[in-house]
């Protein structure tokens with residue numbers, strides 16, 4: 001079924017359903033389509049494009065792109081990531097504590113000993129100043145620096 005916007009010769013606009021565009025042409029020619037306002041049978045299709053009734057089988061109504069609703073402003077990434085980041089760091093701390101020896105302030109010294117084979121190779125962790133860490137890196141000693149979060153419990 002097609003809904004046509006029609007108008008008579010006196011410009012009364014109205015709408016009427018037709019099985020298809022042929023049906024409209026035939027019925028209009030036969031004079032069976034009349035204006036509901038004045039009864040004029042000289043009706044013609046108005047400029048409006050025909051609308052197709054829903055459930056007619058054919059999907060011919062053109063999809064009109066609907067602008068997406070404005071997205072709520074995304075929260076700053078840091079807010080989103082913070083809890084995960086925290087968790088990750090907590091986990092890292094757990095791993096380090098489980099697998100490495102704590103050497104406290106002796107970190108730089110201990111790291112050098114390990115690097116030069118003066119003591120058995122093992123993972124260590126402890127505190128080191130920026131200068132210490134830089135010096136170690138210059139000597140080719142791998143130093144990972146992580147923000148050390150306090151324990152949660």
Ligand SMILES: [Zn+2]
Nearest residue numbers: 008012035038
């Ligand atoms: Zn009319």
